Amino acid sequence: MxxxxxxxxxxxxxxxxxxxxxxxxxxxxxxxxxxxxxxxxxTRRYTTFRDAFFTNPKDVRSNVTVADTYLYDGVESLTMKQNQDIISFQSVLNDTNGLNIFEMSFPYVQRIGTSYGSIRVLNQDQNQIDYRMFVEGFPIFGSDFEGQLAFEFSDHGQNSQKKVSIQGNLKSxxxxxxxxxxxxxxxxxxxxxxxxxxxxxxxxxxxxxxxxxxxxxxxxxxxxxxxxxxxxxxxxxxxxxxxxxxxxxxxxxxxDFKRIEWIFFFAFLGLNLFLFSMYREAKLDQNITSRTNETIPLYKRLASENIKYEGDFSARKRDGYYLSGVPTDFEQALKSERERLKQPDLLSKQTTIDENVLTHTINDVIMMTDRSQVEEVLSKILNQPHLVLFGDEYQYIAEDTNLMNDNPEIVAGQYYEEIPINDPASRLTLRLEKEADHWSVDQYIQTHISELQPLRESMPTYSEREAINTLYINNQIPPNSKILWRKLAYKMTLIVRGQAIFVPTWFIQIETNNNEVKTEMVNAFTNRIITNSVIATVEDQK
CATH class of the missing domain: 2.40.128 (Lipocalin)
Structure with a gap:
């Protein structure tokens, strides 16, 4: 045996x-x-549940409180507790004679489809049935019905009628x-x-x-x-x-679990509801603030406010990824490269490493007499393994390069499948000295991300036109301003236990009528403005 x-x-x-x-x-x-x-x-849109649960979704009306939203049509109602993302649906089923609890609940599960994830029945009692998401074959348990659809049935009026209550969560x-x-x-x-x-x-x-x-x-x-x-x-x-x-x-x-359930039930009944349906509808649908003339083509709206730009805004939806990687340990990287090239003195002089930043002063004379030579000079430096680590992983970022100010510099960044990474964590900056008739390369500052990999399959991004429209309707492109350039690149948005997460982002530089220059950023997966977003960091709890 x-x-x-x-x-x-x-x-x-x-x-x-x-x-x-x-x-x-x-x-x-x-x-x-x-x-x-x-x-x-x-966060899922509330319309996922409205369209799956209501008999006639188009006829649904809404009331709203400060924290919660209440949709209703006849005997059907859907409450969304915004502070917890909990949804609670109530309805009455007719002609339930001969139907078991699974047959009464499954049509709702079937209509919501895969938008709620892969869910299975965990357990059922006489009047309750519990569907849950599973990970690696094990069910998920949440304090606020995350990953769960909980059904409860009770008698209602005639013998063939059943009252149904469904609870779930907007989070996915x-x-x-x-x-x-x-x-x-x-x-x-x-x-x-x-x-x-x-x-x-x-x-x-x-x-x-x-x-x-x-x-x-x-x-x-x-x-x-x-x-x-x-x-x-x-x-x-x-x-x-x-x-x-x-x-x-x-x-x-x-x-007394029943007592707890009744307290929860009466908490719902105690909500004070006010009618602001159109306002909440717009907010919950995650539509961005709009203007009354939004149906007018974008180029006409920009022209009406004397907003200038060059070329046309592309409607192309490029594919991108959620990327992850780790900041490069330059001490270890230098050690490995010295062994690989059999050059024990590689970058040993005039090089400093401070955490994840490498700074190297260049002794060789590298000059540039004209702005047209920028890419040539950058390529010359990147193609010298004894001078730059990971040089073949960087490409020129024209938008961030500036030769006109008091501290001229040339900027390059890593890239993934032809989309550059425009982020301080993945950048090589050549610092220049301006002489009378030329620029000379003085030093470079380098950051680098190792182990770049997609976290899931590629996804379509919002187009350049949609990103410009988002900025415009949110008053981020002032009248009489000029859009200098726009570019799709990856930006770090999150650090989880040492793993840096990057998302495709539209970078759009704008010059206002008082000559101020600003760069706005729009998440290309969500079409939300992230210019002032702080990079969240998740560390292990000790």
């Missing part, structure tokens, strides 16, 4: 029968190790972020012994399983999925730690 088990390509784990604490159960005796996952999250998982972290979970034998020791009523333990706990990292747009044990205690799922905590407070066998 042992030989047969060894020949099968599975990981087997020893178990033992629990006779004393939990009869008729087999428990594992060793700890389990599971991988932790991280994702960039996004989008882009996986590379992670090597692991979490060690206790053996089930240890789990049961600890619960028993804290006074758990073993009759209330229906089942326990491994799942992933959804944890929103505040102000980052990142979600951690943390493996954990989850126990169905009574009629409620609780994490192992949450149940232990409640048991320690002496509430293990006396938790």
């Amino acid at each position: 042992l030989q047969v088990l060894e020949e099968v390509d599975y990981q087997w784990m020893a178990i033992s029968q629990s006779n004393e604490i939990l009869p008729n159960h087999y428990l594992t005796t060793k700890e389990l190790t599971f991988k932790k996952y991280s994702y960039i999250s996004s 998982l989008q882009i996986p972020i590379p992670s090597k972290e692991e979490v060690i979970l206790p053996a089930t034998q240890t789990l049961v012994e600890n619960l028993h020791r804290q006074g758990a009523d073993l009759q209330l333990i229906r089942t326990f399983l491994i799942g992933y706990e959804w944890k929103n990292l505040e102000n980052t747009g990142v979600v951690d999925l943390i493996p954990n044990w989850f126990v169905k205690y009574g009629d409620r799922w609780l994490s192992y730690e949450a149940l232990l905590s409640q048991l320690k407070q002496g509430r293990g066998s006396k938790m």
Whole structure:
């Protein structure tokens, strides 16, 4: 028998029968190790749920409060709690005779489709059924119905009618972020012994399983999925730690879950609703602030305000990626390159490294007598392995190069599939000295991103025209100004445990009528302005 088990390509784990604490159960005796996952999250449009749940979505009306939105049509209603992204739908089903709970709930799941992710039934009771997202074969548990569609049915009026209540969440998982972290979970034998020791009523333990706990990292747009044990205690799922905590407070066998549900229900009923439907409709649809003349072609609107530009705005939607990479360790990179080239003194003189920034003073005479020689001079430097590390990974960025001011410089950046990276974390800047009839290259400052890779398949970007329109309708292109240039490039928007995340971004430089020059940035995946956005950083919690 042992030989047969060894020949099968599975990981087997020893178990033992629990006779004393939990009869008729087999428990594992060793700890389990599971991988932790991280994702960039996004918020679904409320129309996803409106169109899937309402019988006649086009007839839906709305009321709004400061924090929540309420959609309704007859007996159907949808409440969205904006501070938690929770959605709650209520309706009445007719002609339900002969239908089981799955047959009544599945049409809603079917209509919402893959927009809610890959969901499966986790468990069902007499009047409740629970659909959840799964990761690597394990269900997701969230405190605010993240990754979950929870159905509850009750009798309503005639025998053939059923009242249905659905709860879910607007948040969705989008882009996986590379992670090597692991979490060690206790053996089930240890789990049961600890619960028993804290006074758990073993009759209330229906089942326990491994799942992933959804944890929103505040102000980052990142979600951690943390493996954990989850126990169905009574009629409620609780994490192992949450149940232990409640048991320690002496509430293990006396938790009134129905009371909690009723409090939650009445909290919804206590909402004060006010009619601002058109305002909220625009806001929830994530449309950008608009002007009354938005139906007029863009070029006419710009001309009416004397906004000048050259050429036409392209309507092409290029493909781009969410990219990840790590800042290069130049100490280690130099060591490797010296060994590869067998040059132990490579960049050993007049070179300083401060964290992830390398600065090198150039002794060789490299001169430029005309602006037309910029790319030639840059190429000459980048093609010298003894002078620049990773030189073949950079390309010229004309828009950031400036020879006119008191500190002239030539700028190059890394690129990925023909789209440059325009970010201080991935840049090589040649600093020049201006002489009477020429410029000489004095030194360069270099940053670099290693291990660049896409986090998922390519996605279409918003077009140049759409990005210009977004800036215009948000009053970021003043009257009598001039659009100097526009360019699609990657920009860092997030750092997650040392991994830098880049997204395609439209860079648009504008000169105002008082000669001020500013560069606006628009996320090319979301068409949202990110000029003043701060790069969020996620670190491990100690």
